[in-house]
Amino acid sequence: MSTPAPIVGRTATSIAEVVESGLCIGCGLCEALSGGSLSMSLAEHGAMRPAPVDGFGPGQEAAVLAACPGVVAPGRGVGDAIWGPASLLAMAWSGEPDVRHRAATGGVLTALGRHLLATDQVSFVLHVGPDPDAPMRSRWVMSETPEDVLANAGSRYGPTAPLAGLQVAVERNEPFAVIAKPCDIGAVAMRARADEGLRTNLVATMAMVCGGQSRLSKSQAVLDDFGLTEDQLQLFRYRGYGNPGATRIETAAGTAHEKSYLEMWEDESGWDLDARCTICPDALGEMADVAAADAWPGGAPTGEDDGFNAIAVRSEAGRALVNAAVESGHLVLGEEMTAREFDHLQPHQERKKVALRARFEGRATAGLPTIATPGLRLDECAEGLDPERADAERAGTERRAGQGRYSEVAVRLEPGPSTDF
Template identity: 40%
Template structure:
């Protein structure tokens, strides 16, 4: 087996990122994302798709294809991708910094784009008000809306399930998402000329992977709570990174440190697709942001000053950062690749391991995505000492069926 030939194969072979684009392209009467028993959002085919429609969706699906094309003249780092400007940044507004996941750069960018009229909407992700552990797409049209959605929603989130409505409206907008969400938008742009005309900015955050809803359920279960008893689940924010906070409907409040959440829980059940992700740092975005703390292992073991690592990857992203700096909306300090490596050691580790993991899929006769222009060979050369270990680990995981997924019931 080589590459997936159907949406069902994308799901069954563990390649779906859960972005939701297929629902938007096919329409919810044909394809709808639902939660699987494993706690991930996956498409379910409700009404058969015409072969040409399915082929079109497959060519936009980031589970099947990722293929960046950096702007000519942009310096490209083998591990970190296109970089026009590298900075350490934070929102100048204290309330934004406090509420946001890290330094609030993403929320500041989104708010500025709306205030300045450069876009009329921002498509991003918010907690589902009816089911606090779950997330849903949010279309914000004001900085207030942006701030309601500030923070990181760990677990499944599919921001693109209805991007078609924004495209059909014909008004300029921005998209905030995980690197794979942004890859989906770039793939769609190759098929649909409205995308480049209307999506003015693509903003990504660095991503360590999507955890299962089961992990969030396990966290609340420690406090004796079931999903329908929870009215707020905030994974981080209100500090940097801020605590994980759970508010029960009966008024009880529980907090645990971000260190406890990531160290003991969130990292445990990351979807298989994220283990073979060659772009966890938003190479296809105009601007990508991550955490900027420096610790021995890349994880936060306390509270830190609210700063982001910030990368402008396109000319438009670079110009936007400059405008925001001039408007005193962002503080930006110089940063270096060496510092970035210290801030995010796991990102380089993963990129160096991708070739070995893809080789494992190939040897085991399993489907793998089509990746182009992501410097996987170069990264593997940099990590060649661990190639055999990563290959062996992947083969063992595949033997245990780690990439096998069921569709939603």
């Protein structure tokens, strides 16, 4: 499949270039499609990256490039410029109080995964959860029971590579669902175009609306604040057990430490987000059947509540899934909303989306690759940005590129060309 043209500039022509120009989000597809010749590993700056980036066998790199989120982010074309298509925008939460309490927000994603397993529509759900041997870190999992899905509920803010498990999932040749970030789900959608086994077995995809993935340095900073080391940990929960719930750390020695959500977010610059997140063309889960978000007026919590998601149902399959989950009692639907009411719950997403085209132009002027965005309406979104701010966004991105803020050093089999931009 040829890669659709980007709206601005050009796309990367190798996975090395994706990584070196700050476009890799560490989704794990590289590992899945390399047949074991490379793997996702934690880079020095605390993000997951494929290594070695030039370790692919014949044909493998082209297959990855056709679906890599650092090359292409697909959309559905139609719908609200910002939020895309949605046959239903509404409040929702899990119908099971324990799930609602333990999950990140209102438990919608867990509820849908549990429903699919409880009704035998899927054999497993591919998603992520805490690594039992290193609870600050995350690993991909195939949850085979509703209890497994709940055990892996909650948002994992550090690096995750859910698609490292995609090929294993496809090779099982059984119906399955995927819960992941919008960039991961976009890659699944692109990969499905080339992989009949994936198309045949993929029953549903669910995404969380996403403000960005932090590097492990954010988690390490939390440990440092408590004077702890990673080998002491027994639990590292980023949120949940309430909405939003505290970040909670427990040690093997039996001590417990907490930071509230607002304490965690006090200094947003300390979140150390991956570079791709600053130019993420789709953080709203456009290719998922159902996307679930937080639902705090103005975008931030003012305290704890019972857990309410805002959901966008994006496909017929998503609508059927939501209806059936309501009927089985796994899901509760609340009030319907408009796209403009969604903006009010997610003002940071709206601000980012209107600025994207200008940021892409800044990268292109600096000679860096951008991302193809077929069907994401970025030109239409850009109409919401006044010319002065567009200039500032363009210049700011170009300046950061000049400072090397998007440059990374990739691990190679052979020494590569200079990564100075």
